[in-house]
Amino acid sequence: MIKRLLCTGVLLLSATALRADVFSFSYAGVGVQAAGTLTATLGFLGYNVTNIYGTRNGTAFDASPIGAGLFTYSPSSYSGSIAFSLGSLGLLNTVTFSNGDFAEVGLTGVKTGTNFSISRVPELATMLLLFTMGLGVWVLARKLPYRNTRQS
Numbered sequence: 001m002i003k004r005l006l007c008t009g010v011l012l013l014s015a016t017a018l019r020a021d022v023f024s025f026s027y028a029g030v031g032v033q034a035a036g037t038l039t040a041t042l043g044f045l046g047y048n049v050t051n052i053y054g055t056r057n058g059t060a061f062d063a064s065p066i067g068a069g070l071f072t073y074s075p076s077s078y079s080g081s082i083a084f085s086l087g088s089l090g091l092l093n094t095v096t097f098s099n100g101d102f103a104e105v106g107l108t109g110v111k112t113g114t115n116f117s118i119s120r121v122p123e124l125a126t127m128l129l130l131f132t133m134g135l136g137v138w139v140l141a142r143k144l145p146y147r148n149t150r151q152s
C-alpha cells in the first residue's frame with residue numbers, strides 16, 4: 001500500500017511540473033474579427049508572450065518585428081494584453097482584455113467588444129510525456145520489493 005502511495009505521489013509531483021504554454025485566442029466586435037495562437041512562458045507576474053500568430057480580418061499577423069504581451073490566466077479568469085505586427089508592413093496592434101471584454105488599438109483606431117476568449121491548448125508532447133511517466137511509475141511499482149508488515 002505504501003509503495004503504491006509513494007509511486008502515485010511521484011507521478012503527481014512530476015505532472016505538476018508539466019504545463020502547456022500554448023494558448024488559442026479569439027475575439028470579435030464591430031469591424032474586427034481575429035483568432036490566433038500564442039506561446040508563453042510562466043513568469044513571476046504571469047505569462048510572458050514569446051510568439052504569436054493568426055489572422056485579423058483575413059490579414060495574417062505574427063511576432064515579427066513586434067510580438068509581446070503579459071497576461072494572467074486561469075480557466076475562470078484571465079486578463080492582460082498582447083501586441084502583434086499586422087500585415088506585411090508590420091503595423092503595431094495591441095489588444096487589452098479582461099474576462100471576455102477587450103479593447104484593440106491599432107491603425108484602424110479603437111475597437112471594443114465583449115467576446116474575447118483564451119484557452120490552453122494541450123500539447124501532444126506534454127501528453128505523451130505524462131503517459132510515459134505514468135508507465136514508468138507503474139513499472140517501478142511492479143519492480144520495487146514488497147515488504148509485508150503484517151505478522152501472522
